[in-house]
Amino acid sequence: xxxxxxxNFDFENNCYGCRNCENICPKKAIKMINNEEGFIIPxxxxxxxIDCGLCTQKCPYLHNNQETLMKxxxxxxxxxxxxxxxxxxxxxxxxxxxxxFLDNDGYVCGCVWNEELEATHIITNKIKDxxxxxxxxxxxxxxxxxxxxxxxxxxxxxxxxxxxxxQVAAIKKYMKITKIYIQxxxxxxxxxxxxxxxxx
Numbered sequence: 001x002x003x004x005x006x007x008n009f010d011f012e013n014n015c016y017g018c019r020n021c022e023n024i025c026p027k028k029a030i031k032m033i034n035n036e037e038g039f040i041i042p043x044x045x046x047x048x049x050i051d052c053g054l055c056t057q058k059c060p061y062l063h064n065n066q067e068t069l070m071k072x073x074x075x076x077x078x079x080x081x082x083x084x085x086x087x088x089x090x091x092x093x094x095x096x097x098x099x100x101f102l103d104n105d106g107y108v109c110g111c112v113w114n115e116e117l118e119a120t121h122i123i124t125n126k127i128k129d130x131x132x133x134x135x136x137x138x139x140x141x142x143x144x145x146x147x148x149x150x151x152x153x154x155x156x157x158x159x160x161x162x163x164x165x166x167q168v169a170a171i172k173k174y175m176k177i178t179k180i181y182i183q184x185x186x187x188x189x190x191x192x193x194x195x196x197x198x199x200x
Contacts, residue, residue: 003046005053007062011041014061018170019143021055030055039140060169089136094188097160098130101186106158108133109150111141121146121163123153133162143167147174154185162188 007021007030017040022030029048032040042055056062078091085092098108102125109123110133119141122129141163150159150171161171168187175185 003049003051005051005056006044006046006049007042007055007059009062011035012039015039015041016061016164016166016170017041017140017142018060018167019147020058020060020170020174023147023174024054024058026050026052026054040142058170058173060166060173063173064166064169088134094162095130095134097186097188098133099127101158101160102127102130104158106160107153109146109159109161109163111137111163113137118142120144123149123159141167143170147171150185151175158186160186160188 009015012035017032019032019040021042022032027048027050029045029050030042031045033043035041076091077093077096079085079088079093079096081092084095088095094110098110100106101108105125107123107125108130109121110130111119111121112129112132114120119137119139121141121143123146124130143163146161147170150161151174153159154175161168163171171185171187
């Protein structure tokens, strides 16, 4: 049977690696793999696919609204504590926000280097992990199961997510389609000139 609704574009050059298609698929027909350059892209099992179209509906690449993005209000700032600020890459705003969330029974989702020196997102309520999240990584990070974990946490906790604009877009789309109440989910977008695959 021809699959007309399943996600279909140039994954090698355009996929954000956000895992939205993998997380939303009701039949687990999509698995994320690493390409030769280390970027995360989807691999589709067309035998399992029921052509429901959910993956296409919630792909941030296919529904990228730059006009709406530019009309929003943007805020900037920096830590007054010079010592803390000098240990940060971009003025220390992440540290200030993360500490507030931890002090208010919240969780923080951000990027760290794992034991294999791969950039990966984790969710934590521990200050020692916040230190690991500080500093730019400049490679594509793996969201792993973070989107699903955030969905569960939002039932009882505040969550701070920091990531690239495409990762933020992916989470917002996933939460919308699964009808999750997101009053206590704060997004911080990191603007990048370019990102690299882990094998580059």
